[in-house]
Amino acid sequence: MSAQKPERGPLWREELPVNAGDERYVNRRQFAKFLVLTSLAMFVGNAWIFLKSRFTKVPRLPAVPVAGIDEVAIGGVKIFNYPGPEDACLLIRKGPAEWVAFSQKCTHLSCAVYFAKEANRIECPCHEGFFSARDGRVLAGPPQRPLPRILVESRGGQLFATGISLDPEA
Amino acid sequence: MKARRLAAERRGLTAIDGVIALIVLLLVVQMWLLTATLETVLAGHAEAALPAAIVSGVLLLSAAGLALFVRRIDRDARA
Numbered sequence: 001m002s003a004q005k006p007e008r009g010p011l012w013r014e015e016l017p018v019n020a021g022d023e024r025y026v027n028r029r030q031f032a033k034f035l036v037l038t039s040l041a042m043f044v045g046n047a048w049i050f051l052k053s054r055f056t057k058v059p060r061l062p063a064v065p066v067a068g069i070d071e072v073a074i075g076g077v078k079i080f081n082y083p084g085p086e087d088a089c090l091l092i093r094k095g096p097a098e099w100v101a102f103s104q105k106c107t108h109l110s111c112a113v114y115f116a117k118e119a120n121r122i123e124c125p126c127h128e129g130f131f132s133a134r135d136g137r138v139l140a141g142p143p144q145r146p147l148p149r150i151l152v153e154s155r156g157g158q159l160f161a162t163g164i165s166l167d168p169e170a
Numbered sequence: 171m172k173a174r175r176l177a178a179e180r181r182g183l184t185a186i187d188g189v190i191a192l193i194v195l196l197l198v199v200q201m202w203l204l205t206a207t208l209e210t211v212l213a214g215h216a217e218a219a220l221p222a223a224i225v226s227g228v229l230l231l232s233a234a235g236l237a238l239f240v241r242r243i244d245r246d247a248r249a
Contacts, residue, residue, distance in 0.1 A: 028186045032240040035193045039233040042200040046219075046226040049207055053216035107212075145213040166214025 063160040066091055066101070066152070077115045079104065082150055082161040089150050090115055090122070091159070092133060099159060101150035102136050108143040122147065135168040182247025189240050193233050200229045 008014070066080040072093040080101075082089050088104040092115050102122065106113050111126035121139060122131040129141030136147035151163040207222040 024183060028183070028190060029240060029244055032186075032190055032193060032237045035190070035197055036230075036233050036237045039193075039197050039200055039230045042197070042204050043223075043226045043230040045204050046200075046207055046223040049204075049211055050219040050223040053211050053219045144209045166212075 061161075061163050063153070063162045065158050066161050067159045069154060069157050069159060072099075075117050080161070083164070088112065089161070091150075091152070094133070097154075099152050099154075100133065100135075101152045101161065102131070102147040103150065103164075106143060107138075107145040107147060108141070113147065132168075137168045179247055182243050185243050186240050189236050189243070193236050196229050196233045196236075200226055203229075 061083045064082055066082065066089075067078050072078045072091060074093050074095060076093050078091040080089055080091055081087055082101075089101055090104050090113070091099060091101045093099050102113075104112050104114075106124040106126065106129055108124065108127055108129050111124050113122050113124045113129075113131065115121075115133060116123045119130075121133050122136070123129070124131075124141065124143070127142050129143040130139040131137065131143070131147050132139055136149050138144070138146055146166075146168045149165045149168065150161050151165060153160050153162050203222055203226055207219060210218040210222075
């Protein structure tokens with residue numbers, strides 16, 4: 001009795017069992033699946049932003065003395081740190097009793113900004129981002145967000161930083 | 171018979187390509203939405219986060235629906 005061998009195709013068909021036509025479909029199906037997974041990642045990112053903005057509490061910042069009232073000349077600038085020792089800020093004296101203060105970190109790529117007195121604006125030297133020296137709003141350049149404004153109060157001959165506002169209209 | 175099958179396959183592939191182009195379009199909108207939401211929230215306008223998340227969810231459902239449509243075309247074209 002001789003055992004019958006099953007009929008076999010050519011060796012290449014065993015090694016490459018997928019038809020070219022079928023493979024084109026599989027590639028497109030897998031690509032569509034990959035796109036949907038990427039879309040899911042985008043949704044997760046948006047949901048994370050929502051949850052973080054919803055459940056993160058804004059900390060109450062302490063009042064910190066930053067300068068004496070007559071320490072800075074009109075049109076002059078003083079650099080101080082607020083709220084932490086690493087957070088550099090600009091204090092600008094605009095008039096006899098008018099001070100504004102902003103974070104010194106550009107909202108584009110975190111370069112240090114400076115006050116350009118002759119143009120009356122705050123400038124970022126890295127990518128030519130310009131901010132209003134009145135409220136920190138973006139005037140031109142790549143930054144998308146205004147400079148965070150440091151709230152300044154005058155108390156008994158001393159200027160105090162009392163908080164941070166992200167909204168230039170506030 | 172084979173020619174008809176090939177024509178059906180080609181039609182199916184064209185339809186799938188069109189649907190994939192639509193999914194890519196939705197994905198580009200979703201990417202823009204994510205970056206715009208991040209910028210807006212960092213600028214202190216947290217109220218924009220909820221509508222953006224809802225719209226992103228709708229776009230995800232649309233993309234998933236289109237992907238299911240791709241599977242159906244695939245099944246029909248190769249039946």
